[in-house]
Amino acid sequence: MEGGAFDGARAAELTAELRRSFDSGRTRSYEWRAAQLKGIARMIEEKEADIMAALHDDLAKPQMESFLHEISLAKASCTFALKELKRWMKPEKVPASITTFPSSAVILPEPLGIALIISAWNYPFFNLTHVGPTLMGKWNYVSEFRLLSIDPVIGAIAAGNAVALKPSEVSPATSSLFAKVLPTYVDNSCIKVVEGSISETTVLLEQKWDKIFYTGSKNVGRIVMVAAAKHLTPVTLELGGKSPVIVDSNVNIKVTAKRIAVGKWGSNNGQACIAPDYILTTKAFAKTLVDALKITLDKFYGKDPLESADLSRVVNDKHFSRLTNLLNDQNVSGTIIYGGQWDEKRLKIAPTLLLDVPHDTMMMDEEIFGPLLPIITFEKIEQCFDFIQSKEKPLAAYLFTKDKKLEEKFVQTVSAGGILINDTGLHFANPHLPFGGVGESGIGAYHGKFSFDTFSHKKAVLSRSFAGEASARYPPYTQQKQKILRGLINGSFIALLLALIGWPRD
């Protein structure tokens, strides 16, 4: 970006250019789309060193290994799209009906036009975008930026749109590297990166887009949707929520504790939208669960977790204060049963367990997005279900149990973006599953083909011939015509035959 503020005029210019580029038709061909995806894959590979250096600037400690895997995942997303693209682009033939015989019908995917992709905008409180699969443990937030920004961009390009990407401003060095580097690997008349935060995003939202894809907080999600309403622009909102974990007594407790711990603290120390937010279990089982979690945490991070090289820091001091304030609440501080230490200088908070935090505290109201894990207990496991139903629908809900009936009840009655039984985080690694929220956790879904679909319009194309003209359709409406019409609409062969031979005559 050259100098000068990115104001309304610049935003209008940007959308005008994207629209011109899109209208020229260049994004429509398979070749163009594949070339862009290959360019992105190449960029991720070739610029690895530069990206790592920028990360080093943004990060508290080197996380080279997880970075490597973040790169692999972003590349895997490109590869999957490249492999499937031809198939996704193909028109789908569908059976027509007797009513319209003879005719042929297809559903043809076409791009919506110009798409705006926004990842986590810091207003007024930051909300991290979701992480990639947590199978491999921790992901730093910058990886999220990349993976998160990349996945919808891949979908938008695969669907043949022109794209403006406004990446997260949380990681300034990597964000500006991205802004500098991406345009050199792709067709930069059709794919643009805009750096900035609130004011830049605001002017972008004032423009007319054919699609807006937003990842971030509920509050900003509302602002995005209101802005989109002015232009009747469809939106996909990937928001967050309090993702609950119910732990039944009928489990393998060692494995359960490990999977919960890696899903919580292994995901950038809890700063991920599908990280377990809080646990629900029975009073009888609580001690067993807590003991197992304590043992696991000692194993993962040692006796002095603030010194552990494997523990991520909190992303910035605003969130650090937010989290320590949650702990300082006088109704909360007494419920800490493990951890609770923090280091303000290094922005580190230790994995913290809390038992039976009062339900009306802020910690149990807002998404925690940090390394604090409340455990709420009830007499019966059914009450845990009720508790979840009393709250807003989350992005993810987890259940640990060997009881098949309980599992089925959970799947049938708990509404969430996605559900995972006996593990955490994994379902997001599957490109065949739609990833998205419901209710306040979001609108729309993506990953894999769902990304392609979310940036496409499925156009119905119907072809008729001039044979089979049914005069029954037209006035004057004689009794005979009305009879034929009824038959035709209800798929009667005889009506069709009569109509085909042109009976009744006009």
Place this chain on the structure above:
Amino acid sequence: MEGELKEVREAYESGKTRSLSWRLSQLKALLRLLYDKEDDIFKALEQDLGKHRAEAYRDEVGLLIKSVNYAIGNLRKWMTPNKVSVPLVAFPSRADIVPEPLGVVLIFSSWNFPIGLSLEPLIGAISAGNGIIIKPSELAPESAEFLARSVSKYLDDKLVKVITGGPDAGQKLLDHKWDKIFFTGSPRVGRIVMAAAAKHLTPVSLELGGKCPAIMDSLTNARDRKIAVRRIIGGKWVACSGQACIGVDYILVEEKFAPILIDMLKATIKKFYPEFDTLSKIINKHHFQRLASLIKDPSVADTIVHGGSMDSDKLFIEPTILLDPPLDAEIMTEEIFGPLLPVITVKKIEDSIDFIRTRPKPLAIYAFTQDEKLKNRLVSETSSGSLTFNDTMLQFAIDTLPFGGVGASGFGQYHGKFSFDMFSHKKSVMRRSFLLEYSFRYPPWDGWKLPFMRSVFHFDYVSLLLRLLGLKR
């Protein structure tokens, strides 16, 4: 109103709508309603719109019966979770996409097909297992009353309610929190609905309109030309006197064929309408005035080549054809939604493509042509909700085609399974067992764990196996 909304919410949360049997019972009840109350429906439509019973059946009742039967026949399949593949790294596990209802949904319908546009989305909402409030348009009061009376008699009156009233009632409904809002109507109100929905992060589907063009290419066969003209008329005046969102708004034709086309239109109109008793009336005085003012300006009135007569008491406007009205006049910038048909001439028929592209995306594009090249260009160079060759309106009747707009004509699609999907949340469900733990998933991140992770990530199962067996370092 508060009490009704509360009742639906509570009834929904009781879980009653989740079973296949409840949903089927509602759909069957709807079918019975359509059979039993056919005459009442015809009467209401006749009073609201002067609609002939043949049109009422063809465009509303008949289509609804078809759609209900289609839903009944396919519902079990739609409700069945969809198994998907799982990457080997997650072995052993199972993944499904499980459809579930969104919750309590609000349906706004418009006045031109007041029964059809209320009940077609209802079919989808019921199939998907939601609780439902329908708010029919107050501009078609007899139909709204009919729905309010009959729906609760036939369907589960705690879970499916009709709330009548004007804009105030609509606004009050919008102040509440819904799990989905489905709106059919104008872009102006669509914006209001979406902005209100944004407060609660409620997903919306907007079925709007647009100026749907019909491109008339030269056809070699005289019979085909005749049929094309009939079908165009079928998509204009025969469809509620032009008051249809997918009705033909204007025609594009090469200038040398315009006179022939107009003559054929005139002749066929005469044939279809020896008297105008089967022509629907304009919905109300406000729209009558609106339409009248479209042809008031002399620069527009001078281009009238047929029709033009009006009767404001009878809310009657004769089928009117205009030849090349000014493109900047309101009749060519706003959706007409009435019985006025501009014929716009172009030098070459291919010019139609640019004409359409430089205008907002319509709900439907119609093209009468046998030219494969033109067809292909239309498919790839224009965008619209739907594109139909050599006919009009019929795409609406096909259950396997998604119906909905794009750009200014709206977003969200329904009909057939698309209706079920529109009112559902597709929940990802992945199930794992406690078997097979990979310790390299967990901290502390000792050096030996990384190579494992790399193998897994690159889906390099051979290396992974070798490492697991200790045969590779």
